[in-house]
Amino acid sequence: MEKSLKSVAINYGMYLGAILSLLTVIGYGVSLDLFTQVWFGITFIILVIVVGILSVVQSKKLLGGFISFKNAFTSYFITLLVGAIISALINIIIFNVIDPDASIVLHEKIIESQVERLQSYNVPAEAIAETVEKMEAQGNMYSVGNILQSIIWQLAGFSVIGLIVAAAMKKNPPSSE
Helix, strand or coil: CHHHHHHHHHHHHHHHHHHHHHHHHHHHHHCHHHHHCHHHHHHHHHHHHHHHHHHHHHHHHHCCCCECHHHHHHHHHHHHHHHHHHHHHHHHHHHHHHCHHHHHHHHHHHHHHHHHHHHHCCCCHHHHHHHHHHHHHHCCCCCHHHHHHHHHHHHHHHHHHHHHHHHHHCECCCCCC
């Protein structure tokens, strides 16, 4: 059964990776400005959480309606890991191989949108300048190193959500006495 649980999680991870990659390709093909929109980023976050939950639900069904905390979290985490790796590979291919200039343009657009957002919140000019300086110091957000670092942070953040999902979804079989 353990192998089946992992295959379910891997399949959902591939679905997640395909969906995230499709959104990335659409954003790249339609307008890089999409990447600066808050709703676009929130869409990615919601998709990751929903597909992770679906993976746990499917794993629970596979196990006869019962799933341990460990198996629920494992299903969620494997789904997240596979999806994040696929998405990262697509980002690396698009922004480092196919069109490296797009990553530079996108970096500038993200800084501009951040400045506009901070100005709309009446943040002092010194704080905005400091934020811009930090963003410029980070370099290209879509460099291979930054993408790999992003995967680590995403795994950490979404794992917290995965722990909550696993706790909510776990259901142990009744003990036979």
